[in-house]
Each structure stands twice: as structure tokens, then as C-alpha cells.
Amino acid sequence: DTEVTQTPKHLVMGMTNKKSLKCEQHMGHRAMYWYKQKAKKPPELMFVYSYEKLSINESVPSRFSPECPNSSLLNLHLHALQPEDSALYLCASSQPWAGARTDTQYFGPGTRLTVL
Amino acid sequence: KNQVEQSPQSLIILEGKNCTLQCNYTVSPFSNLRWYKQDTGRGPVSLTIMTFSENTKSNGRYTATLDADTKQSSLHITASQLSDSASYICVVSEATGTASKLTFGTGTRLQVTL
Numbered sequence: 001d002t003e004v005t006q007t008p009k010h011l012v013m014g015m016t017n018k019k020s021l022k023c024e025q026h027m028g029h030r031a032m033y034w035y036k037q038k039a040k041k042p043p044e045l046m047f048v049y050s051y052e053k054l055s056i057n058e059s060v061p062s063r064f065s066p067e068c069p070n071s072s073l074l075n076l077h078l079h080a081l082q083p084e085d086s087a088l089y090l091c092a093s094s095q096p097w098a099g100a101r102t103d104t105q106y107f108g109p110g111t112r113l114t115v116l
Numbered sequence: 117k118n119q120v121e122q123s124p125q126s127l128i129i130l131e132g133k134n135c136t137l138q139c140n141y142t143v144s145p146f147s148n149l150r151w152y153k154q155d156t157g158r159g160p161v162s163l164t165i166m167t168f169s170e171n172t173k174s175n176g177r178y179t180a181t182l183d184a185d186t187k188q189s190s191l192h193i194t195a196s197q198l199s200d201s202a203s204y205i206c207v208v209s210e211a212t213g214t215a216s217k218l219t220f221g222t223g224t225r226l227q228v229t230l
Contacts, residue, residue, distance in 0.1 A: 004159070041222070042222055042223060056217070090160075104150065107159030109158050
């Protein structure tokens with residue numbers, strides 16, 4: 001099973017709402033990632049978890065709050081977002097880096113987020 | 117600053133024709149280079165992965181090449197199909213502790229037409 005699943009597929013929220021994005025993988029990967037992708041742009045790294053601990057935060061605003069409750073799950077909690085936060089949010093997972101061949105990142109299908 | 121540049125930005129070809137996409141990178145320390153295919157509104161899907169010691173890698177009708185000396189890569193698509201219409205992204209990985217960090221190119225948008 002090389003699948004990363006994300007829910008929901010689409011999300012529309014107001015600027016005062018609180019919502020969460022979910023990501024799940026059962027490949028035994030111990031590194032998980034959140035990316036933000038605007039239209040016609042490459043994905044931008046937001047957060048990296050390694051062994052359930054936050055290892056990289058790319059200076060993301062605090063209105064985005066990641067959580068890794070266990071090795072298979074990754075959440076992104078959203079609060080007080082702005083319209084410019086509307087984008088495709090991608091989750092990915094990989095084996096922790098132990099050599100060039102092991103770190104292929106598998107991406108989920110993404111959550112299309114619209115902030116009104 | 118690590119960078120990955122791709123050309124052309126967009127490309128339109130007729131079904132059945134071949135095409136080659138280019139990628140130049142300045143990423144250090146280099147771990148590996150991958151080509152991803154991304155359909156609109158979907159997550160990227162890995163096509164090929166190459167380390168510095170590999171010159172070429174094939175996956176069906178996709179063939180990637182890597183010249184680690186000149187820091188260039190190409191993706192050749194043979195006998196294109198309508199389903200090949202997508203963005204193709206060159207991604208270079210640098211190792212950072214226990215998780216990989218990727219530098220993405222801006223992609224080449226390929227459209228295959230009848």
C-alpha cells in the first residue's frame with residue numbers, strides 16, 4: 001500500500017472558523033510533511049515531522065497548527081485564516097532519511113481549501 | 117540558495133510525438149533528483165528517482181537522464197498520449213537529518229492534443 005489519504009477533499013471556511021485537515025498513511029513512514037500549493041506554482045514546504053516530532057517549521061504563521069498524534073496520522077489545524085491562504089494543501093510521507101533511495105516522498109491527493 | 121529551474125514553462129505536442137523537458141539545479145548537498153507528474157488539483161506522483169551515480173532511469177515511456185557534473189537533468193516522453201497532459205516537476209532532494217528536504221522546480225505544463 002503506497003497510498004497517502006487526505007480528508008476532506010474540499011473545504012470552504014470563513015475567516016472566523018476553526019477546521020482541521022487530516023492525513024493518514026500506513027506505509028510505516030516516520031517522516032510526514034505538509035505543503036501548500038497555489039495555482040500554477042510548485043508546492044511550498046510548511047512543516048516536517050520526523051518520528052512524530054516537529055523537525056522543520058518553515059516560518060509558517062501561527063494560524064496554521066500542525067499535530068502528529070501518532071506515526072500514521074498528521075493533522076493541520078486551521079484558525080482565523082485569510083483569503084490568501086486559499087490553496088491546495090498537500091500531505092506527504094517518507095522513510096526517515098537513511099540514504100538517497102529511501103526518502104521518496106509519497107504525496108496525498110490534497111485538500112482544496114477556500115477561505116471566504 | 118538552492119534552486120531548480122525548468123524549461124520550457126509550457127509545451128503543446130500532438131499525440132504520438134516525443135518530447136524532452138529540461139531541468140537545471142543548484143542544490144547542495146545533493147541527495148537525489150526526481151521527476152514528478154502532477155495532474156491539475158491532485159498530488160504529485162513520482163515517475164523516476166536518480167542518485168548522483170545514475171545517468172539514466174526509465175519508467176515505461178518516461179526516460180530521465182542526469183548529468184551530475186553539469187547539474188542538468190532531462191525527462192524524455194516517448195509516443196505521447198492524451199493522458200500525459202499534466203505538469204512535470206523536477207525535484208531535487210538534500211538530506212537534512214532524519215527527513216528529506218525538497219527543492220521544487222516551477223514545472224513544465226505539457227498539453228497533448230489530437
